[in-house]
Amino acid sequence: MRQDLMRIWGLWATRRGWLLGGLAVAVLSALSAVALLALAGQGVAAGVAGAGGAVALLLTRPMVLIRPALRWAERMVSHEATFRALADTRVWFFRRLAERMPAGLGHTGAGDARARMIADIEALDGLYLRALLPAVAAAAVVLVTALLLGANPGLAALVALPLALAILLPIWLARSAAPAAEAVTEARGAVHRAALDPLLGLTETLANNAETRAADRLAAATGAMHAAERRLSRRSALGGSLGTLCAQAALLGALGWALSGSGGLGLAVLGLFLALAAGETLALVPRAGASLASAGAAARRLLALADAPPPVLEPDAPAPLPRGNTLRFEGVTFSWGEGRDTVLRGLDLEWREGERLALLGASGAGKSTLARLMLKFAAPDAGRITLGGQDIAGLAAPDLRGRIACLAQDARIFEGSVAENLRIAAPAAPDAALWRVLAQVGMAEFIRSLPAGLDTDCGEGGSRFSGGQARRIALARALLQSAPLLVLDEPGWGLDAETERAFLAVLEEATRGRSVLLITHRLVGVERPDRVLRLVGGRLFPAAA
Ligand SMILES: Nc1ncnc2c1ncn2[C@@H]1O[C@H](COP(=O)(O)OP(=O)(O)OP(=O)(O)O)[C@@H](O)[C@H]1O
Numbered sequence: 172m173r174q175d176l177m178r179i180w181g182l183w184a185t186r187r188g189w190l191l192g193g194l195a196v197a198v199l200s201a202l203s204a205v206a207l208l209a210l211a212g213q214g215v216a217a218g219v220a221g222a223g224g225a226v227a228l229l230l231t232r233p234m235v236l237i238r239p240a241l242r243w244a245e246r247m248v249s250h251e252a253t254f255r256a257l258a259d260t261r262v263w264f265f266r267r268l269a270e271r272m273p274a275g276l277g278h279t280g281a282g283d284a285r286a287r288m289i290a291d292i293e294a295l296d297g298l299y300l301r302a303l304l305p306a307v308a309a310a311a312v313v314l315v316t317a318l319l320l321g322a323n324p325g326l327a328a329l330v331a332l333p334l335a336l337a338i339l340l341p342i343w344l345a346r347s348a349a350p351a352a353e354a355v356t357e358a359r360g361a362v363h364r365a366a367l368d369p370l371l372g373l374t375e376t377l378a379n380n381a382e383t384r385a386a387d388r389l390a391a392a393t394g395a396m397h398a399a400e401r402r403l404s405r406r407s408a409l410g411g412s413l414g415t416l417c418a419q420a421a422l423l424g425a426l427g428w429a430l431s432g433s434g435g436l437g438l439a440v441l442g443l444f445l446a447l448a449a450g451e452t453l454a455l456v457p458r459a460g461a462s463l464a465s466a467g468a469a470a471r472r473l474l475a476l477a478d479a480p481p482p483v484l485e486p487d488a489p490a491p492l493p494r495g496n497t498l499r500f501e502g503v504t505f506s507w508g509e510g511r512d513t514v515l516r517g518l519d520l521e522w523r524e525g526e527r528l529a530l531l532g533a534s535g536a537g538k539s540t541l542a543r544l545m546l547k548f549a550a551p552d553a554g555r556i557t558l559g560g561q562d563i564a565g566l567a568a569p570d571l572r573g574r575i576a577c578l579a580q581d582a583r584i585f586e587g588s589v590a591e592n593l594r595i596a597a598p599a600a601p602d603a604a605l606w607r608v609l610a611q612v613g614m615a616e617f618i619r620s621l622p623a624g625l626d627t628d629c630g631e632g633g634s635r636f637s638g639g640q641a642r643r644i645a646l647a648r649a650l651l652q653s654a655p656l657l658v659l660d661e662p663g664w665g666l667d668a669e670t671e672r673a674f675l676a677v678l679e680e681a682t683r684g685r686s687v688l689l690i691t692h693r694l695v696g697v698e699r700p701d702r703v704l705r706l707v708g709g710r711l712f713p714a715a716a
Pocket residue numbers: 274275278507514532533534535536537538539540541580692
């Protein structure tokens with residue numbers, strides 16, 4: 172746990188100024204509480220002794236204002252620090268995921284990754300806000316208490332030692348709370364999945380009358396989560412009780428010392444008031460144990476995913492992009508991981524520059540896998556893939572992807588306007604270019620008829636449009652990318668027969684001068700490919716058009 176949390180702290184290096192600033196203000200704020208009560212105590216002692224206590228009163232007045240100001244500053248600075256650190260962590264995690272799962276989350280649990288991205292990263296704020304901040308502030312208070320009472324080491328020990336114990340206890344408890352925190356984090360992920368999965372597939376859930384079963388699963392997952400949370404709360408409550416016990420022991424110690432009459436009135440009152448002041452700061456510490464354990468569990472889950480080896484390593488010194496655009500597979504063998512079926516077996520392919528290739532094959536034959544290998548979303552287990560004679564392993568992935576445009580089978584429409592979705596492929600494309608590709612996929616007229624035209628919002632996952640319309644926008648996006656090689660994975664998926672034929676008929680015109688790889692289950696007769704290949708048993712065979 173410690174190592175994982177240290178890694179997370181290391182990730183926040185660029186926010187060290189804010190984080191340390193927050194710590195400093197938290198310490199000052201806690202010490203101001205001590206100063207206020209210490210001065211009040213001195214005032215009371217002076218008053219009781221008939222010495223007036225005017226000086227204490229004079230000093231107390233500004234403290235009454237300084238303290239709330241420091242509390243306000245503590246909130247603002249520490250929350251800003253946390254916000255910035257967590258934002259960095261989210262971006263870092265996103266990049267790590269993108270490197271490690273270029274072929275998409277579909278095969279690795281999108282719900283789980285989403286839970287980690289949101290909930291686990293949020294739980295990390297406990298490391299700073301609820302563990303480090305209160306613990307450091309409390310430690311400073313205990314130290315200052317010991318120093319202020321230093322005139323009498325006996326009294327100092329009676330007050331400061333139980334208080335120090337109140338800080339150490341939650342840290343010690345955090346270790347034993349780690350499994351409970353881990354269980355809570357896992358259970359939250361399970362609730363996320365149980366809630367999201369049937370919702371994302373709501374139509375199937377309802378059509379199969381499966382909502383009761385889905386609700387039962389969600390209830391079971393929620394029950395398991397509450398049970399796990401209860402176990403963690405018990406630990407937290409134990410920490411809270413033990414912490415309070417320690418703080419009260421300090422008060423009792425100070426009171427006992429005062430009543431024993433072994434020192435002056437001033438010191439006795441100071442001891443009592445300091446024990447009271449410290450109690451207030453220490454009240455936040457017991458929660459630190461559970462928060463630390465939860466942050467540790469979240470950090471472990473995040474790092475497990477973020478540290479997975481990337482499927483394709485980027486070259487240290489990428490080769491320059493070659494001139495030619497002929498793409499070759501030379502004896503490529505590939506499986507998606509240990510224990511998984513071999514998808515490609517010593518596959519050879521020459522996709523010549525400017526060639527229009529149709530790739531047929533049964534479902535699951537490995538057609539999309541072939542496309543993913545070309546884009547370096549995965550790397551061959553044996554053999555190599557070359558572009559213009561250069562092994563793509565030596566090319567930087569962004570360079571390669573600038574040469575090969577791809578319409579994936581499950582291409583997603585993002586939230587944002589039609590224009591924004593298209594410009595993902597070509598950020599500087601003028602409106603005229605957008606209209607051109609929309610016309611090529613038969614969508615220009617429809618988009619023009621919408622009040623907002625190109626600015627029409629697509630909705631989440633393209634929900635503003637029908638499946639076929641969304642598919643055509645994705646197709647237009649692939650056409651817009653001016654890459655010389657174009658891979659179209661099932662471009663007709665979701666289109667009615669007439670639209671599919673119309674699109675395939677204009678494909679030649681729309682992709683003139685480019686190499687096209689058309690991946691499909693079947694040809695409809697209007698494609699006019701230069702060559703047709705069929706993928707069977709991990710190898711390619713010539714097929715009739
Ligand atoms: N990203 C991935 N991670 C793990 N396994 C994968 C991944 N993509 C594909 N597979 C697996 O590889 C095998 C071939 O799948 P692929 O999608 O390449 O076939 P396909 O010929 O395109 O099928 P379809 O025509 O049904 O789309 C399948 O067993 C599939 O589960």
